Amino acid sequence: MASVSTTSAKRDSHEQNHLDLLLPDLPKGPLSMYREKASFCWKQLALFLDGEDVIRFKKTIFTALENDPLFARNSEEHLSLERCRELTFLRCKRIMEYDFITMDEAMAQPLKLLVLFSCLAMYDMSLVVKYLLNCQVFTNAVASTGSERHSAFVEQVRSMEIFGCFALTELSHGSDAKHMKTKATYDADAKEFILNSPDFEAANVGVGNMGKTATHAVVYAQLCTPDGKCHGLHAFVVQIRDPKTLMSMPGVMVGDMGLKLGLNGVDNGFAIFHNLRIPKENLLNHTGDITPTGNYTSSFKDPKQRFGASLGSLASGRVSITNVVVCNLKLAICIAIRFSATRRQFGPRDDEEIPVLEYQMQQWRLIPYLAAAYALDHFSKSLFMNFVEFHVGLLFKDKSARQAELGREIHALSCASKPLASWTAQHGAQECREACGGHGFLAMNRLGEIRNDNDPNCTYEGDNNVLLQQTSNYLLSWVTVKHEDKVPIESPLGSVNFLERFDDILGQRFPASTVKDCMDSSVALAAYQWLVCYLLRESYKKLQKEKENGSSDFEARNNSQVYYCRSLALAFIECTVLQRYHEYTQDSSTPSNLQPVLKRLCALYGLWSLSKYMAVLYQGGYCAGEQPGRVIQHTILDLCGTLKDDAVALVDVIVPPDFILNSPIARADGELYKNLWTTMLQGSKVLERPSWWAEFCANKPNIGSLRPKL
Ligand SMILES: CCCCCCCCCCCCC/C=C/C(=O)SCCNC(=O)CCNC(=O)[C@H](O)C(C)(C)COP(=O)(O)OP(=O)(O)OC[C@H]1O[C@@H](n2cnc3c(N)ncnc32)[C@H](O)[C@@H]1OP(=O)(O)O
Numbered sequence: 001m002a003s004v005s006t007t008s009a010k011r012d013s014h015e016q017n018h019l020d021l022l023l024p025d026l027p028k029g030p031l032s033m034y035r036e037k038a039s040f041c042w043k044q045l046a047l048f049l050d051g052e053d054v055i056r057f058k059k060t061i062f063t064a065l066e067n068d069p070l071f072a073r074n075s076e077e078h079l080s081l082e083r084c085r086e087l088t089f090l091r092c093k094r095i096m097e098y099d100f101i102t103m104d105e106a107m108a109q110p111l112k113l114l115v116l117f118s119c120l121a122m123y124d125m126s127l128v129v130k131y132l133l134n135c136q137v138f139t140n141a142v143a144s145t146g147s148e149r150h151s152a153f154v155e156q157v158r159s160m161e162i163f164g165c166f167a168l169t170e171l172s173h174g175s176d177a178k179h180m181k182t183k184a185t186y187d188a189d190a191k192e193f194i195l196n197s198p199d200f201e202a203a204n205v206g207v208g209n210m211g212k213t214a215t216h217a218v219v220y221a222q223l224c225t226p227d228g229k230c231h232g233l234h235a236f237v238v239q240i241r242d243p244k245t246l247m248s249m250p251g252v253m254v255g256d257m258g259l260k261l262g263l264n265g266v267d268n269g270f271a272i273f274h275n276l277r278i279p280k281e282n283l284l285n286h287t288g289d290i291t292p293t294g295n296y297t298s299s300f301k302d303p304k305q306r307f308g309a310s311l312g313s314l315a316s317g318r319v320s321i322t323n324v325v326v327c328n329l330k331l332a333i334c335i336a337i338r339f340s341a342t343r344r345q346f347g348p349r350d351d352e353e354i355p356v357l358e359y360q361m362q363q364w365r366l367i368p369y370l371a372a373a374y375a376l377d378h379f380s381k382s383l384f385m386n387f388v389e390f391h392v393g394l395l396f397k398d399k400s401a402r403q404a405e406l407g408r409e410i411h412a413l414s415c416a417s418k419p420l421a422s423w424t425a426q427h428g429a430q431e432c433r434e435a436c437g438g439h440g441f442l443a444m445n446r447l448g449e450i451r452n453d454n455d456p457n458c459t460y461e462g463d464n465n466v467l468l469q470q471t472s473n474y475l476l477s478w479v480t481v482k483h484e485d486k487v488p489i490e491s492p493l494g495s496v497n498f499l500e501r502f503d504d505i506l507g508q509r510f511p512a513s514t515v516k517d518c519m520d521s522s523v524a525l526a527a528y529q530w531l532v533c534y535l536l537r538e539s540y541k542k543l544q545k546e547k548e549n550g551s552s553d554f555e556a557r558n559n560s561q562v563y564y565c566r567s568l569a570l571a572f573i574e575c576t577v578l579q580r581y582h583e584y585t586q587d588s589s590t591p592s593n594l595q596p597v598l599k600r601l602c603a604l605y606g607l608w609s610l611s612k613y614m615a616v617l618y619q620g621g622y623c624a625g626e627q628p629g630r631v632i633q634h635t636i637l638d639l640c641g642t643l644k645d646d647a648v649a650l651v652d653v654i655v656p657p658d659f660i661l662n663s664p665i666a667r668a669d670g671e672l673y674k675n676l677w678t679t680m681l682q683g684s685k686v687l688e689r690p691s692w693w694a695e696f697c698a699n700k701p702n703i704g705s706l707r708p709k710l
């Protein structure tokens with residue numbers, strides 16, 4: 001009979017073999033030095049974070065793309081805009097053919113949908129945006145703003161009989177959705193709406209997919225009844241092109257907006273409507289409907305609530321963008337860390353050069369973004385699952401107060417998480433670009449593409465600074481609930497529950513006196529809770545003061561954003577991200593051998609984010625004297641120093657395969673120079689003289705011949 005130790009050794013080796021098959025070893029090479037230093041097994045962490053099923057699912061997607069010539073990298077340099085759009089469209093179509101996840105599977109495992117979006121985003125942001133605008137944004141808007149009578153549109157998208165887009169923004173109004181000018185007037189005789197853009201300023205603009213491909217759009221317009229009354233913004237399904245020819249429909253002038261700063265695989269377009277007649281049934285009637293004779297009906301009595309509900313489908317986009325931008329952050333940080341671990345400059349002696357990752361400066365610039373990628377990734381997935389819960393409630397027509405509160409909370413969270421995540425990715429991508437020096441500026445290494453394609457996430461689905469106001473409005477509304485309605489502060493997801501201890505929390509002071517104390521993420525979390533309570537109180541007082549001084553509500557709100565409400569919304573979402581990550585890293589189901597590294601990431605994310613608010617922490621008296629500031633700084637540097645040896649392995653956990661990452665300076669083999677040099681030499685015409693060589697060699701300038709004569 002085998003001894004207990006032999007049996008457990010056999011089991012361990014069986015588990016290891018299983019893990020090695022699932023996640024094969026990475027090539028040996030210059031990165032091995034750091035891989036060997038890691039304090040944990042990267043395969044075990046990958047398995048814990050994703051689970052076997054998701055690891056296999058990712059592999060299926062990545063392998064399919066790598067083996068499909070349509071997805072070949074660098075096959076054509078310097079694509080024309082037309083070719084770039086064509087390729088993105090062809091790939092989008094191919095993704096539909098692969099049908100990586102069926103509707104049933106998505107219903108059973110919604111997180112897998114997010115995994116699919118992430119895999120596509122890692123391959124190319126234009127591809128995922130084009131794909132999602134059609135298959136998710138358009139169909140979601142139809143399904144959630146419409147009713148059963150609109151289900152045919154969703155079916156037609158699936159079979160690509162039609163191609164969709166989402167048109168809210170107009171030339172003269174973007175953030176101020178309420179004041180869109182496009183008008184839909186009901187004609188009771190014809191049982192049709194007549195759609196008009198009153199002038200060119202009311203043209204829909206910037207609409208993804210509208211430029212060249214979309215046949216149908218969800219268009220937002222002011223609904224007007226024959227009695228001349230306007231009932232506010234409503235959504236309509238509008239056919240803008242003929243699916244058989246892709247020519248525009250009569251009554252629609254539709255066009256393309258040309259080159260953008262990034263995301264050029266997506267055709268952003270404009271449209272103007274001139275007496276375009278659409279069937280009455282094309283009104284997406286969740287928030288309001290019209291009787292055949294032209295009477296307006298709505299289950300939302302409060303126009304403000306109706307307006308909010310009509311824009312409800314934007315929440316899913318903001319939740320998903322929170323996740324998609326984390327992919328950009330992951331790509332950028334993986335490139336910069338692998339580069340920094342293999343790039344050597346200077347050294348303590350003439351005969352020894354050290355990797356730039358060994359410099360405290362490089363660690364401090366990069367490792368907090370690695371921690372942010374882990375923390376935000378966890379948050380974005382959990383928020384997505386919260387959204388799924390809300391969505392299920394909508395499907396089952398849950399009219400409970402909890403469901404309504406859940407909707408408000410998710411709206412508030414997503415209006416701050418999109419800004420936080422997109423800005424972190426934006427600043428992180430730029431830092432990573434610089435951290436890779438001149439090689440980071442070569443297009444082939446992809447950091448420019450990542451940065452430029454991430455950029456519009458700060459603007460679309462709501463400008464970041466404007467969206468943050470929704471979150472601070474939500475938080476301020478709890479002050480009213482507490483003081484005027486005398487109701488406890490308690491939300492379905494619990495994100496605001498700590499505000500119930502408002503007075504206690506404001507009485508607390510920075511608790512850590514040593515670096516060791518500060519390593520516990522509960523220190524940063526407690527500081528964040530204080531910060532949110534403080535900023536909430538100050539924002540509330542500032543608003544009151546503005547009003548006492550004679551400002552209107554509008555002015556008071558505007559004059560209370562900078563340093564008050566804006567900081568409040570950001571601190572709140574950072575606090576929520578930290579809270580969720582803190583709980584995750586401390587949870588007993590998190591393997592004990594993985595906890596140390598995860599806890600360090602959590603503490604670093606918390607302290608690094610918190611350090612932006614040092615002035616406020618001192619201003620409000622939470623910190624006093626030299627000690628707290630110094631302890632926070634020292635702990636950040638200490639954590640960066642310790643995590644430096646884990647950084648390459650932490651990257652190995654989240655990095656996609658080389659083909660997807662597509663950055664010669666960051667391949668898994670770590671052969672920085674070989675890979676860079678080979679790619680440089682493989683460029684087309686690199687060794688050829690220019691086609692215009694004779695302009696130098698033969699045609700010399702006649703110096704001074706064009707000097708202006710005064
Ligand atoms: C599985 C899902 C997959 C989805 C996949 C998505 C992937 C993403 C791919 C990326 C593609 C991107 C393509 C880009 C698309 C676009 O950009 S579309 C256009 C986007 N435009 C905007 O977002 C406009 C921004 N402006 C607004 O949303 C609003 O006008 C506002 C600024 C938020 C509010 O303006 P205001 O007039 O000041 O109104 P308020 O008084 O603040 O609001 C009234 C009440 O309504 C509530 N509310 C508002 N919006 C919502 C909402 N979306 N959901 C729920 N509730 C909402 C608001 O909170 C107010 O409520 P009360 O305070 O309770 O009164």
Ligand SMILES: Cc1cc2nc3c(=O)[nH]c(=O)nc-3n(C[C@H](O)[C@H](O)[C@H](O)COP(=O)(O)OP(=O)(O)OC[C@H]3O[C@@H](n4cnc5c(N)ncnc54)[C@H](O)[C@@H]3O)c2cc1C
Nearest residue numbers: 166167168169173174175206207208456460461462463465
């Ligand atoms: C790549 C891309 C794709 C897009 N795709 C789509 C799409 O598919 N469908 C669609 O409908 N739209 C789309 N858009 C448009 C996008 O949704 C809008 O650009 C966005 O909502 C912001 O509106 P705006 O551009 O009019 O900016 P504005 O609202 O004019 O904002 C300009 C500036 O003013 C500031 N500002 C505005 N209001 C306030 C305020 N109250 N307080 C303080 N500051 C304020 C903003 O912060 C911003 O910096 C897309 C945009 C881009 C870049």
